Amino acid sequence: MQADYETLAKTIAALTEGESDEVALMATVVCEVHHSDSRFDWTGFYRVVAPELLKIGPYQGGHGCLQIPFSRGVCGAAARSGEVQLVPDVDAFRGHIACASSTRSELVLPVWNGRRELIGVFDIDSDQQDAFTQDDADHMTAILHAVFNRI
Numbered sequence: 001m002q003a004d005y006e007t008l009a010k011t012i013a014a015l016t017e018g019e020s021d022e023v024a025l026m027a028t029v030v031c032e033v034h035h036s037d038s039r040f041d042w043t044g045f046y047r048v049v050a051p052e053l054l055k056i057g058p059y060q061g062g063h064g065c066l067q068i069p070f071s072r073g074v075c076g077a078a079a080r081s082g083e084v085q086l087v088p089d090v091d092a093f094r095g096h097i098a099c100a101s102s103t104r105s106e107l108v109l110p111v112w113n114g115r116r117e118l119i120g121v122f123d124i125d126s127d128q129q130d131a132f133t134q135d136d137a138d139h140m141t142a143i144l145h146a147v148f149n150r151i
């Protein structure tokens with residue numbers, strides 16, 4: 001089953017209407033995104049809790065590591081650069097942090113609030129090689145902006 005992004009965006013918009021609590025918004029986005037597509041084996045947020053430090057937020061899937069400095073991993077690269085990380089083969093990504101040995105590819109997006117401050121990153125892992133496309137990245141970017149630009 002692959003995500004129907006039009007439906008997913010509408011569902012998330014309806015579920016989060018009028019909400020501005022960051023954790024509630026993150027938990028809702030994670031739940032809906034994770035269950036929308038069989039490629040997504042781990043879906044979660046890492047929050048910016050201090051300069052150069054990410055800590056785990058709401059997620060679905062197996063346990064994730066609790067904290068990631070901006071200097072490490074795919075998540076750190078997204079936080080450090082402010083750029084989407086579309087990783088077709090995690091074994092080829094220098095410094096990848098393997099929370100699960102089954103992960104083969106990864107999509108990590110920076111998350112901004114309405115003041116253009118980085119509040120975290122959104123991480124989706126797949127056990128399938130080269131699972132993610134630029135179309136996935138573009139749709140996820142639009143969903144994250146629609147939800148978090150209000151806070």
Ligand code: SME
Pocket residue numbers: 042063064065068072073074075076095096097098099100103106123125
């Ligand atoms: N793979 C990520 C770490 C988070 S776990 O996958 C949930 C990284 O390299 O930053």
